[in-house]
Amino acid sequence: MKRMITMAAIWAAIFIFAIAGLVYFNYIKERLYTYIDAAANTHDVQEMVEYSDKILEKWESGSKFLRFFVRHNELDETQIICHSIKAYAEASDIGEFRSQLLKIRFLLKHMYESEMPLFGSIF
């Protein structure tokens, strides 16, 4: 009986951590989407640079917790792109800038959906 209770407590902790992680991931994702959409719709280079900084800052603060349950190579790939968009903005390479923003968006969606207990991610 003691073992069952111990294992039940461990499973409960896992589920609580998993749900908290998903809620937090969703929060980070939505905030980043807001910045990404705003950056993609602006034509002002200065604003693009500012949004790039915000995206990088938000990603870096959020990814510290995401490291506990998301594959590190996927996080690293997103990190690299977040670092590179500022350079594209400063060089006024709007096409590449928006393309990289779309990549970040896709990666976030992919990582989030991989963690969600959906039919597609389980099977």
Added chain:
Amino acid sequence: MIVVFLRAIILYLIIIFCLRIMGKRQIGDMSPSDLVATILISNMAALPIEDVNIPMLTGAVPILALAGSELILTNLNLRFRGFRRLMTGKPMIIIKNGVIQQDQMKLLRMSIDDLLEAARGYNIFDIQDVHYAITETNGSISFLKKFTKENLTAEAMEIKGADMPPPKVIVSDGILITQGLNEACLGEKWLTATLKENNINLNDIFLMTADENAKYFIVPRQN
């Protein structure tokens, strides 16, 4: 490299914890679900050790999930006979009244060599000596010899005696095991007197056992 090293240690401790939670079984006594869980756990543990991109939690959680599932299954096995039958099957008689049940052996995909090898494990070298043989749910075979081939017992020879519990370990590697001493209903005074009688110190003892009749056995430490 240190990361891989630390991950290996942490996962090793998690696996030990999970195996302790799952309970003690020797490999030969494992049910199919026990065996599956053990193999899967060992394989899953290797993944986060080899690939540092996999977060530790993502490596540990499936192991804990399996250990928990195994615990639930074993509890269901204990409570529900039908469930137990479903999970482990039922024992099958392969020798009945001295006659080999060849149809049962075919069902079990067991060859005669397997049967003879198992019999030799029971010190049975002539299959004619076997009255009953039963294949257990874990795949092992139990044998019942014919009456005339059974080893002599004290009861058969009408020898009377009392049942005695096994000797207890009193000293292990120079350390006094108080619990063993208490279970053998012996006190420290007896121990001190015995050690003095044998002219030996506690630290010089590798192993000492004793039973309730104060019959003891000492293995001195080899230097």
